[in-house]
Amino acid sequence: MENIIEMKGITKVFPGTIANDNVDFNLLKGETHVLLGENGAGKTTLMNILYGLYQPEKGEIYVRGKKVNITNPNEAIKLGVGMVHQHFMLVHNFTVAENIVLGMEPKKGVKLDIIKAIKDVEKLAKKYGFNIDPNSVIEDISVGQQQKVEILKALYRGADILILDEPTAVLTPQEIEELSVIIDNLKSEGKSVILITHKLKEVMKMSDRVTIIRRGKVTGIVETKDTSIDELAELMVGRKVKLVVDKKPCTPGKKVLKIENLQVKDSRGLPSVNGVNLTVRAGEIVGIAGVDGNGQSEFIEALTGLRKCESGTIILKDKNIFSKSPREIIDCGLGHIPEDRHKRGLILKYSLFENSILGMQHKMPFSKRGVMDYKKIREYSQRIIKEFDVRTPSDEVAASALSGGNQQKLIVAREISKDPELLIASQPTRGVDVGAIEFIHKRLVEERDSKKAVLLVSFELDEILALSDRVAVMYDGEIVGVLDRADADEQKLGVLMAGGSLQKQKKEVNEGE
Template sequence: MEKVIEMLEITKVFPGTIANDNVNFELLKGETHVLLGENGAGKTTLMNILYGLYQPEKGEIRVNGKEVKITNPNDAIKLGIGMVHQHFMLVHNFTVAENIVLGIEPKKGLRIDIKKAEEDVKGIADKYGFNIDPKAVIEDISVGQQQKVEILKALYRGADILILDEPTAVLTPQEIEELGVIIDNLKEEGKSVILITHKLKEVMKMSDRVTIIRRGKVTGTVKTKETNIDELAELMVGRKVNLVVEKAEAKAAGEVLNVENLVVKDHRGVEAVKGVSLAVKAGEIVGIAGVDGNGQTELIEAITGLRKSESGKITLEGKDIFGKSPRQITDSGLSHIPEDRHKRGLILGYSLFENSVLGTYHQKPFSNGIVMNYGEIRRHCQKLIEEFDVRTPNDEVKASALSGGNQQKLIAAREIAKDPDLIIASQPTRGIDVGAIEYIHKRLVAERDKGKAVLLVSLELDEIMALSDRIAVMYDGRIVDILDRKDADEKKLGVLMAGGSLENKEEVNDGEQRRQ
């Protein structure tokens, strides 16, 4: 098969670290090639070089057999290379069509021909099997739909080679299946796809070949058909990884969190949480399962004080925290690993040591109430970096310089180190590699075993089932059922997540047949 991309001996150096060390990579026409590696291994850096966002110190790039110089994304787009970044680059108050044609709008005289833009977008969406409304406003559509807009944006600009950076990190199981179909459609049209990921299940499902990068070097390229999940995990991390969470029976004690009849509205003023009641005990992990957009985000924001509730009751260790500020709630013994690490978890322009004390910087030993004790803050940060294996040259670099997974590890380390009564973990392993997932899972179970209460929200059913002692399923702003882990399986949870009921056996069987 013909090679559409060849990257030869690519080296990229950042201060204090070699991101890519003589990397060789090739992409064949009509294949899906996965770049697999730990957080900070250099996967995104390599693709940013191919897309013209970075310039390598040395190396050669060939597109369709010809050596090229890609100095910026415009060069890449002219060569038929498109990239969909992990954090989308969309204008939220524009429509789908306006975002897709932005910068190359069809004109009618001096004015933008929005009707033509909508027709063009509809045509290209239908061609590749995208079910999307060109007139919908970005802020009103799901994350999965936003990702489709980004892919369509690249296709509209004539991309034959698509780079998708962590494309499934924010998608529901159903949306991941849809993405798989879209990628197959693209390949049938002769397009080639590079996926940057570390979700091994999806690697096995979606790819033809896999190139593994570890600490900036390629450790191997394998055909997907000739490998398995355990082998890939070992190639990626450099050791055997235990993909099963080992935990003893929970020893649940007194109630730590109690939520009663909670009603919360979303940003549009529509009820997103409709009378939810939930309790979490010391020494247990309660998982909230559900398709994204069923009120989980608003529920957690209300408990943590980030969103105002309309009515209801929230108590933490018997103390009323309803309507309190985030600081008052944190000081009452709550830690929060937020679902959006950039918006809620870090101040990206601050150093790691400054980020390591967010939420506790006003307390001893980090401050006496007036003056900050930077010696203590930096000692604390060093401890977190070592304990959670955060890959960074030092504690002075800005949080924005870390890879997404290392940012996530820093947040998890900071929140667990607060020694809270209740840990709320929202998508705690979103976009991180198997080694880091294994570690964070172990830590959450260890906190449970120490007698902490843990409330886990995840779109990953595997994660919910692996960690939880009880599972609450949310659908349309309500908790439709709470199951003991031993009574739950994927089939039952799938029915509840779709708004069905376990009392109706036919629905369970239908759900099973649909999945088969």
């Protein structure tokens, strides 16, 4: 098979770090090639160079055997290279069709020919088996559908080399299956695909070859059929990784969180959480499973004071926190790892030491009578950065400078270091690598073992089953079943997640009473 992409000796330096250190990479025509590595290993940097967003200090790039100098994305697109970024670049109040043709609009005179645009998008979507409505507005469709729009946008521009950056980070299990089929369809059309990921099960399922990068250097190139998950994990992290969570049986104590008949509306004013009852005790992890869009986000926003509750009761350690402010709820003993680290977890332009005390900035020892004590803040930030292995040259750099996984570890460090009575962990390992997943899982179990209550929300069934002592399933804004971990498996949870019922499970949804 012929090389369609060759990158030779690529070196890229940022202040304080070598992101790519003499990296070689090649892509064969018609293959799916995974770039695997820890967060901050240099995977996305390498692909940003191929896409023209960064310029390397040294190295050469060949496309279809010809040496090229890609100085911007427009040149990459002309060479047939398209990139779907981890954080989608869509105009949320535009339709699907308008987003796909943006910048290459069919015209009728000087105006957009919207009818032709819709027909072109329908034809393209049908060709690749995408079930998507060109007239839908982006803000009204699921994350999985938005990803399809990004892929179609690249294909509309003539891409036959597709770079997908962490494509499964925000997808449900069903959407991941759909993506796998899409990639197979693209390959059958003669396209070549580069996946940037750290999800080992998906690597084994979707790829033909894997290039592993660790701290800017290539540590191995393997044929997928000749390797294993354990080998890939070790090449990626540089040590053997425990892929199974070590966890003793739980011994639940007193109720820490009690929710009764909670009613919440979404941003359109429609019912989103419909009469939820749930209890979480000290010394247990209760997992919330469910397909994205079934009220989980609104449920957690209501518990944390980020969304108004319509009715019901929320008791945290004998205090009614119903419709209290986020600060009041934090002061009652809540820690919150939010599902969107950029929107809810960090102020990206602020330094790490400033982000390390968010939610505590008004308290001693960090401030007194409104005056910040920066010496105490720096001592604290440096301690938790070290304890939680947040990889950064300094606590003075902006949070935006960190990789996604290190941003997530900073949030986990901050929230656990608050010593909360209840820790809400919403998608705690979204977009982080296997080494960071192992670390975060270990810390969540340690919280449980120290008699804290943990409420875990995750779309990753493997994560729910690995960590939870009880599993509650949300469907259409309701808790439709609560299972003890010993009774829960993927099949039973899948039935509940799809809106079915388990005849054998007639337990009260407010398990733990």
